[in-house]
Amino acid sequence: MSKHTNVPVVIVGAGPTGVMLAIELARRGIEVRVLDKQSTRSPETRAIGIHARTLEVFHQLGLVEEFLTLGHRVDGMTVHTRARRRTRVSFGQLDSPYPFVLMISQHQTQRILDQRLERLGIAIERGVAVFDLDQSGDEVDLTTQSKDQSRQETFTAEWVVGCDGAHSIVRRRLGVPFAGDDYGQDWLMSEVNIDPSIERGRFHVFSFTDTPMVAFPLPAERWRLILPQVPNRAGEREAPDMDEIERLATTRGPAGLKLTDPTLLAAFRCYRRSTSIMRNGRVLVAGDAAHIHSPAGGQGMNTGLHDAFNLGWKLALVAAGQSSPWLLDTYQNERLPIAAGVLAFTHNLVRIFTISSPRQRWLRDHLLPIAMAVPAAEHRYSRRLSQISHAYRGGPLTPPTARVQPRSGLIAPGDRLPSVTGLQRNGEPVCTLDLTSSTEHTLLVLTGDRADPQTAEAAIARLARFNGTVNAVTVGGPSKGRSPNAVADPHLAAHRRYRARRGQLLLVRPDGYLARRAPLNRPDIPERYLISNAAVRRRLGGVAAIVGAPVDLAFTRCFLMHQVDLTETITRISEVVRPGGWIVAHEPMRSPAPRSHPELGALTTYWELMHKTMEAAGGPPRAVDDLPAAALAAGLEMVRLSGFFLPLEPARGFELHAATAVAAKDRAVNGEIATEAHRRR
Numbered sequence: 001m002s003k004h005t006n007v008p009v010v011i012v013g014a015g016p017t018g019v020m021l022a023i024e025l026a027r028r029g030i031e032v033r034v035l036d037k038q039s040t041r042s043p044e045t046r047a048i049g050i051h052a053r054t055l056e057v058f059h060q061l062g063l064v065e066e067f068l069t070l071g072h073r074v075d076g077m078t079v080h081t082r083a084r085r086r087t088r089v090s091f092g093q094l095d096s097p098y099p100f101v102l103m104i105s106q107h108q109t110q111r112i113l114d115q116r117l118e119r120l121g122i123a124i125e126r127g128v129a130v131f132d133l134d135q136s137g138d139e140v141d142l143t144t145q146s147k148d149q150s151r152q153e154t155f156t157a158e159w160v161v162g163c164d165g166a167h168s169i170v171r172r173r174l175g176v177p178f179a180g181d182d183y184g185q186d187w188l189m190s191e192v193n194i195d196p197s198i199e200r201g202r203f204h205v206f207s208f209t210d211t212p213m214v215a216f217p218l219p220a221e222r223w224r225l226i227l228p229q230v231p232n233r234a235g236e237r238e239a240p241d242m243d244e245i246e247r248l249a250t251t252r253g254p255a256g257l258k259l260t261d262p263t264l265l266a267a268f269r270c271y272r273r274s275t276s277i278m279r280n281g282r283v284l285v286a287g288d289a290a291h292i293h294s295p296a297g298g299q300g301m302n303t304g305l306h307d308a309f310n311l312g313w314k315l316a317l318v319a320a321g322q323s324s325p326w327l328l329d330t331y332q333n334e335r336l337p338i339a340a341g342v343l344a345f346t347h348n349l350v351r352i353f354t355i356s357s358p359r360q361r362w363l364r365d366h367l368l369p370i371a372m373a374v375p376a377a378e379h380r381y382s383r384r385l386s387q388i389s390h391a392y393r394g395g396p397l398t399p400p401t402a403r404v405q406p407r408s409g410l411i412a413p414g415d416r417l418p419s420v421t422g423l424q425r426n427g428e429p430v431c432t433l434d435l436t437s438s439t440e441h442t443l444l445v446l447t448g449d450r451a452d453p454q455t456a457e458a459a460i461a462r463l464a465r466f467n468g469t470v471n472a473v474t475v476g477g478p479s480k481g482r483s484p485n486a487v488a489d490p491h492l493a494a495h496r497r498y499r500a501r502r503g504q505l506l507l508v509r510p511d512g513y514l515a516r517r518a519p520l521n522r523p524d525i526p527e528r529y530l531i532s533n534a535a536v537r538r539r540l541g542g543v544a545a546i547v548g549a550p551v552d553l554a555f556t557r558c559f560l561m562h563q564v565d566l567t568e569t570i571t572r573i574s575e576v577v578r579p580g581g582w583i584v585a586h587e588p589m590r591s592p593a594p595r596s597h598p599e600l601g602a603l604t605t606y607w608e609l610m611h612k613t614m615e616a617a618g619g620p621p622r623a624v625d626d627l628p629a630a631a632l633a634a635g636l637e638m639v640r641l642s643g644f645f646l647p648l649e650p651a652r653g654f655e656l657h658a659a660t661a662v663a664a665k666d667r668a669v670n671g672e673i674a675t676e677a678h679r680r681r
């Protein structure tokens with residue numbers, strides 16, 4: 001047995017989720033090991049539908065063309081019932097460069113992803129099963145075994161992500177429940193030729209009986225048939241033969257279909273399970289390891305890929321020591337509601353198409369075509385299916401104001417930034433997806449229809465210190481901006497779509513969601529987000545800068561009262577210490593609801609002082625750099641209490657104030673702080 005130490009990130013499982021995460025880390029230069037217990041890539045076709053949102057991600061990774069070349073495009077869905085009118089849904093109105101579902105086997109998808117990872121210099125270690133892991137302090141110990149059991153290895157990782165599927169050992173070792181159930185009946189699946197062929201640009205749901213047959217077109221004129229809820233199989237889910245599939249297709253499908261050339265005949269059981277925890281310390285789970293459901297709507301792989309795309313940039317920032325481990329909590333907080341929504345969506349699809357009551361079926365068959373003929377309903381359904389509706393508005397990385405008016409049409413922080421075409425860079429057509437495809441945050445500086453280059457350039461100059469974390473792109477109006485990275489928006493398409501006619505700063509996260517929007521003359525708004533979430537290390541110039549900084553323990557106690565994890569809190573505080581700095585509050589604060597706690601007095605006093613400071617200063621300071629003067633005018637000693645520079649996000653309570661942190665190894669530097677705070681606990 002050999003022992004190695006200190007791999008920054010280990011990914012357990014090289015399915016689509018694990019490989020996507022590895023790509024995201026490798027693109028950002030993070031060293032990663034990817035282990036899979038199987039000695040070869042799975043040949044199974046499993047996930048066959050790639051949705052619009054996933055194609056947008058593949059666009060960002062430069063892979064979409066390869067997918068489009070190999071896949072088969074589906075533009076809509078038809079539900080056939082006994083009612084005279086069919087339900088027809090079109091995906092054509094989706095606000096995406098890819099308003100369709102791309103059919104391609106999971107094996108091909110994984111091959112393309114694996115090759116992308118290979119080009120980044122990472123080889124998947126196959127035939128290596130993780131069979132134990134133990135988290136202690138700042139490390140995770142892993143034990144692996146080779147497939148032929150000839151070799152065991154133990155090693156230590158700073159971060160471990162379980163992308164190891166539904167039976168995840170990582171999740172089980174964490175002791176995290178995987179709550180839910182199965183659908184009680186087996187399902188059958190086959191891949192065949194259909195003669196005579198049916199319309200190949202659509203999915204077909206044949207819902208003539210109480211259990212449907214669903215037909216999905218595949219590349220090369222093939223079809224996948226799904227037959228839900230058949231009588232339970234004998235033994236280990238005995239596979240069907242072609243006679244059985246044909247018999248069921250005759251009962252459930254249209255008359256006269258001849259099925260030939262089966263390449264897949266399988267039986268499986270559908271589950272609906274999920275975990276309520278995706279991060280526990282230094283161990284995280286993603287993809288099927290965190291949520292599974294029926295294949296209805298083809299959501300599973302797509303959801304796992306987006307878990308990985310959400311986690312990738314955050315884990316890269318944390319592993320590189322540029323951001324706080326707190327950022328990883330936002331992964332869980334953003335993705336758990338999405339997973340819950342996907343489970344509910346797929347469950348509803350199953351319920352709608354497996355109604356046993358004849359009366360309810362009659363109602364469904366007659367109402368569904370009418371409902372889906374309403375453009376808003378059709379649009380809503382296809383946005384949901386395509387995962388384009390998924391957003392993080394109201395999540396931990398958005399400001400409280402972004403939660404209001406969800407239907408106003410304004411793209412708010414937390415929303416996906418829809419791509420706009422009609423832009424030009426160096427005479428070449430580009431879309432906004434092209435502009436936001438870097439590994440960094442992107443600052444889109446829309447200069448407005450009456451281009452205001454001075455204000456735009458001042459904003460870029462102010463945020464220039466985040467170079468390496470933020471890629472600024474000037475999107476000029478009719479007249480192109482002056483910066484070399486400038487893009488022309490000759491017909492103001494982007495300005496109109498983003499409601500930015502008067503100019504706007506749009507800070508876009510690396511995963512394509514809007515982080516902040518602000519008027520051109522308010523670069524402090526994206527600046528605050530960056531300081532809080534993405535670039536503290538850079539700003540502080542390394543840990544050395546914070547050694548010996550004074551720490552106000554009254555302030556520490558405030559965190560304790562809000563039951564934030566103590567150790568984490570201390571590291572967060574210590575990370576943001578800047579000698580001689582200040583606590584900075586950008587907006588008037590709404591105090592968090594008081595909780596009964598013996599030390600509540602200290603908390604209240606602190607907030608009162610801060611409130612008074614702001615009031616006396618005549619409102620919140622407009623910019624970080626303004627604060628010392630404003631605070632001075634208001635009574636400096638109140639703000640000086642803690643002696644830190646700490647960006648605050650007031651209305652969300654203390655947890656978010658601690659928006660920045662430090663790798664645990666740095667705690668030694670601030671040992672004194674930790675000791676004192678522990679004593680007080």
Ligand SMILES: Cc1cc2nc3c(=O)[nH]c(=O)nc-3n(C[C@H](O)[C@H](O)[C@H](O)COP(=O)(O)OP(=O)(O)OC[C@H]3O[C@@H](n4cnc5c(N)ncnc54)[C@H](O)[C@@H]3O)c2cc1C
Nearest residue numbers: 013015016017037047048130165287288298299300301302
């Ligand atoms: C019949 C069927 C049809 C489907 N259709 C669709 C669809 O159309 N669209 C869609 O989006 N989804 C679909 N899915 C779901 C999709 O296949 C899964 O959601 C997807 O594979 C999940 O990817 P993952 O990487 O999270 O997990 P997996 O693909 O399960 O990968 C997990 C990997 O971890 C490895 N592993 C496990 N344990 C260990 C260990 N201890 N050590 C090391 N490695 C380990 C495994 O070998 C495996 O390679 C379908 C699923 C089925 C069964």
